[in-house]
Amino acid sequence: MLNALKKPRNYVAYVFMFPAMAVLILGLIIPLYNAVELSFYDWSMGTPWETREYLGFDAYVRMFNDEAVYQSVSVTLRYTFWVLVTEMVLGTALALLLEKPVRGAAVFRTIFILPLMVSPVAVGLIWRYLYDARIGLINYFLESIGEAIPFLQYLGFTRQLWLADPDMALTSIIITDIWQWTPFIFIIILAGLQNLPAEVTEAAIIDGANWYQLIFRVKLPMIRTIIMVTLLLRIIDVFRALEVIYTMTFGGPGLSTEVLSLHIYKTAFTAQQLGYASTIATLLMAIILVFTILALIYQNPLKETAEY
Amino acid sequence: MSEIAAPSSQVIQPARSRPRVKSSTVLYYVVLVGLSLIVLVPILVMFMTSLKYQVDILSSTPEFIFTPTLTNYDTIFTQYNFSRYLWNSILVGLGATLLTLLSAGMAAYGLARMRFYGRGLMAQTTLIVRAVPPAVLAVPIFALWGLWGIDDGRVGLVLFYTALNLPFVIWLLIGFIKQIPVEMEEAAIVDGANPFQIFFLIMLPLMRGGIAVGAIFAFRIAWNEFILALILTDRFTRTLPVQTTLFLTEQGVEWGLVTAMGSILVIPPLIITFIAARQIIAGLTAGAVKG
Numbered sequence: 304m305l306n307a308l309k310k311p312r313n314y315v316a317y318v319f320m321f322p323a324m325a326v327l328i329l330g331l332i333i334p335l336y337n338a339v340e341l342s343f344y345d346w347s348m349g350t351p352w353e354t355r356e357y358l359g360f361d362a363y364v365r366m367f368n369d370e371a372v373y374q375s376v377s378v379t380l381r382y383t384f385w386v387l388v389t390e391m392v393l394g395t396a397l398a399l400l401l402e403k404p405v406r407g408a409a410v411f412r413t414i415f416i417l418p419l420m421v422s423p424v425a426v427g428l429i430w431r432y433l434y435d436a437r438i439g440l441i442n443y444f445l446e447s448i449g450e451a452i453p454f455l456q457y458l459g460f461t462r463q464l465w466l467a468d469p470d471m472a473l474t475s476i477i478i479t480d481i482w483q484w485t486p487f488i489f490i491i492i493l494a495g496l497q498n499l500p501a502e503v504t505e506a507a508i509i510d511g512a513n514w515y516q517l518i519f520r521v522k523l524p525m526i527r528t529i530i531m532v533t534l535l536l537r538i539i540d541v542f543r544a545l546e547v548i549y550t551m552t553f554g555g556p557g558l559s560t561e562v563l564s565l566h567i568y569k570t571a572f573t574a575q576q577l578g579y580a581s582t583i584a585t586l587l588m589a590i591i592l593v594f595t596i597l598a599l600i601y602q603n604p605l606k607e608t609a610e611y
Numbered sequence: 612m613s614e615i616a617a618p619s620s621q622v623i624q625p626a627r628s629r630p631r632v633k634s635s636t637v638l639y640y641v642v643l644v645g646l647s648l649i650v651l652v653p654i655l656v657m658f659m660t661s662l663k664y665q666v667d668i669l670s671s672t673p674e675f676i677f678t679p680t681l682t683n684y685d686t687i688f689t690q691y692n693f694s695r696y697l698w699n700s701i702l703v704g705l706g707a708t709l710l711t712l713l714s715a716g717m718a719a720y721g722l723a724r725m726r727f728y729g730r731g732l733m734a735q736t737t738l739i740v741r742a743v744p745p746a747v748l749a750v751p752i753f754a755l756w757g758l759w760g761i762d763d764g765r766v767g768l769v770l771f772y773t774a775l776n777l778p779f780v781i782w783l784l785i786g787f788i789k790q791i792p793v794e795m796e797e798a799a800i801v802d803g804a805n806p807f808q809i810f811f812l813i814m815l816p817l818m819r820g821g822i823a824v825g826a827i828f829a830f831r832i833a834w835n836e837f838i839l840a841l842i843l844t845d846r847f848t849r850t851l852p853v854q855t856t857l858f859l860t861e862q863g864v865e866w867g868l869v870t871a872m873g874s875i876l877v878i879p880p881l882i883i884t885f886i887a888a889r890q891i892i893a894g895l896t897a898g899a900v901k902g
Contacts, residue, residue: 330774
């Protein structure tokens with residue numbers, strides 16, 4: 304019976320696919336193709352398309368000799384590493400700690416997802432205000448605590464420059480990202496834990512497993528696919544994001560917070576080198592593609608079997 | 612899939628741990644309240660700042676008790692044409708959401724229920740382009756947009772936000788469609804319904820749970836996105852995030868005005884969150900957790 308739907312009138316399927324495919328081709332595939340094409344050219348903003356100069360792979364040679372690109376890749380990797388490690392550990396630990404359903408859990412979960420829904424521009428401006436060296440709330444609290452307990456002043460409880468200090472700017476932005484995205488890890492890991500069949504943990508407890516064994520030998524191994532997919536999704540998102548950093552520091556001071564996606568934007572629209580920006584963009588796409596394919600291997604919605 | 616959001620509350624407690632429940636419950640609430648404060652305080656600070664006079668904002672000891680004023684909101688609406696940008700954001704947000712839902716719903720139905728040549732390729736392409744960074748799209752879109760000759764940047768934004776949303780929403784809706792029993796469609800075919808009647812009259816109403824989740828996520832991207840909006844819009848077609856960043860100058864930021872704009876920018880997502888937290892969590896977990 305179902306064959307009537309699946310087999311004969313093939314064209315119907317294409318009609319259903321058409322709107323989405325048209326939008327994807329116009330809005331993603333063509334621009335992506337153009338980005339890769341443009342990556343082989345030298346083309347500046349404001350000059351006619353015809354005056355572009357073909358560089359071929361020389362464009363890529365130029366990129367791999369570019370100090371600023373290496374600097375930006377280094378910033379991106381340090382940013383990604385610290386953000387992911389902290390968020391994964393913190394999010395998973397909180398999920399394990401708060402796994403037991405308590406009265407009012409729904410209210411707290413609602414609060415926790417707020418940072419995920421807020422516009423990155425708003426997140427950036429909120430934290431830029433909090434970090435402000437003169438009127439920011441963070442410095443006010445640090446100074447108050449330092450004055451109350453003078454010993455703590457040696458541990459940094461004094462006014463700091465935060466975003467204006469090249470050595471602290473990246474850390475400040477990492478803290479902001481942790482604030483915004485740890486709830487994401489928490490919510491997903493929590494859902495994974497609460498989806499585990501209760502019998503398994505009960506059996507482990509009856510067999511005399513202690514809390515350490517229960518967590519590291521039973522629960523975490525059982526949700527390892529979820530942890531992996533969450534990690535990959537976060538990696539992809541961290542590489543994509545630039546709005547918060549744009550709003551908070553615009554990559555500064557110097558190049559200390561200029562992640563790759565922001566570097567691409569600035570190469571294109573501040574330095575006005577559209578061709579070269581596409582070269583770097585192609586590099587970023589290649590990096591992200593690797594993680595995307597990994598994520599797909601772990602989790603493909605078209606696969607028939609549910610797994611976790 | 613929506614069950615993920617509302618885990619069954621009867622996790623059986625082993626008898627051994629029963630005496631400790633009381634004190635650990637107190638600890639849970641202490642941790643929960645502490646975390647909630649960390650989440651809420653920055654957002655509340657923004658709301659509070661938007662209700663302050665510039666004098667109060669600039670005093671080096673923050674005033675927690677102050678006389679609230681709406682002067683910042685008054686200024687951004689009367690002097691800086693804020694209602695125009697608000698309207699642009701609403702138009703783009705609703706346009707992209709509707710286009711996303713219609714095209715994603717049809718595509719998800721096709722991918723989940725029909726077999727056709729190229730299905731695997733379409734599915735994979737859809738999922739891989741999910742990860743395209745807006746910054747990568749920015750350059751070619753900037754170049755193409757001039758060539759395509761469409762003047763209104765808002766039309767472009769609706770198109771590009773829909774494209775950015777589609778992979779995730781298609782992915783999400785496939786999950787929902789798979790939970791709907793095929794017997795419904797079979798019965799409709801017996802009754803002589805064509806595939807379009809089946810989709811619009813039977814499937815869409817049954818998919819409304821998934822549609823609600825998809826709508827929230829599609830609107831969230833369209834409402835919040837910044838980089839493409841910055842590139843494609845001019846002073847008439849700007850959306851809220853773009854207009855807000857224009858006030859974040861290097862020196863002497865007018866924090867009252869900026870936080871007022873930021874507050875208006877976050878109010879719709881906050882309202883949606885409070886109304887539909889369950890759907891949001893279902894959407895967040897759909898990608899990684901399968902129920």
